[in-house]
Amino acid sequence: MTLVELLVTTSLLGVVSVIFLSIMVSVQSGVQMETDRSNDNDQARLAVQQLDREIRSGNVLYDPGAEPAPFSPYYSLRVYTQSNANIRTPGNRCVQWRILEGELQRRDWDGVNPAATVSGWRVVAENLVNVDLGIPAFVLDSDPLKGSRIVNVTIVTQTDPDSGNPVRITASLTGRNTSYGYPVNVCGTIPAA
Numbered sequence: 001m002t003l004v005e006l007l008v009t010t011s012l013l014g015v016v017s018v019i020f021l022s023i024m025v026s027v028q029s030g031v032q033m034e035t036d037r038s039n040d041n042d043q044a045r046l047a048v049q050q051l052d053r054e055i056r057s058g059n060v061l062y063d064p065g066a067e068p069a070p071f072s073p074y075y076s077l078r079v080y081t082q083s084n085a086n087i088r089t090p091g092n093r094c095v096q097w098r099i100l101e102g103e104l105q106r107r108d109w110d111g112v113n114p115a116a117t118v119s120g121w122r123v124v125a126e127n128l129v130n131v132d133l134g135i136p137a138f139v140l141d142s143d144p145l146k147g148s149r150i151v152n153v154t155i156v157t158q159t160d161p162d163s164g165n166p167v168r169i170t171a172s173l174t175g176r177n178t179s180y181g182y183p184v185n186v187c188g189t190i191p192a193a
Contacts, residue, residue, distance in 0.1 A: 033163045040157035043125040044169040047104050054095050057083035058175035059182040064138035074136035075099040080187045094187035102128050111186040118191040127157045149175045
């Protein structure tokens with residue numbers, strides 16, 4: 001074997017290695033981007049499912065556009081719901097959702113004694129970019145024929161803002177499994193954030 005043959009073989013091996021490694025990096029980047037997108041999609045769908053369950057059983061839906069400070073209008077939602085009422089004491093609960101620092105958070109309390117029964121904030125979904133993009137998360141449908149019973153929910157998530165487009169899940173959720181006649185201020189007293 002001559003020195004020239006050895007140099008040619010080493011050069012070819014180097015070129016093939018560079019091509020192989022660049023393909024591997026590209027594939028790994030694509031896999032990571034699809035994994036992030038899939039996780040974002042899963043989080044958004046699970047959040048909308050939980051919102052649907054509580055809004056569907058909602059007795060009183062508060063206008064997200066009128067949320068008082070320190071909660072941001074259209075990024076906070078309150079519902080008086082009977083979801084899971086048969087396993088909770090008391091059964092009907094005030095539930096509040098908010099988007100804060102890229103997280104969708106949830107808490108609940110008894111409408112009669114809010115300060116004593118408020119739960120802590122629990123993270124339901126992460127990497128929300130609604131606030132960054134200026135997309136309202138919760139909007140009460142203003143159609144008078146629908147009786148203020150529909151909440152339009154838009155959840156936008158994106159793990160890595162430098163790769164791909166954000167995942168956007170939109171749903172119109174209706175308070176349909178409800179009993180009427182509840183006082184409209186039952187969740188009017190909001191515990192401190």
